[in-house]
Amino acid sequence: MTFQVIALIMTCAGCLLGLRFIFAGASVLKEWGIQETAGSLVVSRRIGAIYLGLALMFFLGRAAAPSDLRSAVCLVAGGAIALLACLGLFEFLARRVSAGVFRSVVAEAVLAAGFVWVWWGGR
Structure with a gap:
């Protein structure tokens, strides 16, 4: 996998x-x-803006x-995304989220591994 491929994957996923x-x-x-509460929807929209910003950054830097x-x-993207996967597991084990979080956890783990793979090979 190349940086250009992982950047395009991140662009699509971020969008x-x-x-x-x-x-x-x-x-x-x-x-x-x-x-669903007003507060959780506010946070969701703000997270959406961050994802769109990351998508643009990876598209322009591909x-x-x-x-x-x-x-x-x-390295930072891989680490942050791996942390998201770990937090998903933690919240599931703490019974604050349902098993529906596993789709996100698996996608995050794969994406994090892709970034680490590119980092390791691109040094």
């Missing part, structure tokens, strides 16, 4: 997640077994040559 969190945040909350900055982006 899909961003739009879903902004326009259909209640469906994400329902999938995870979290009650052709970046190997560099210290590109390596740092891969």
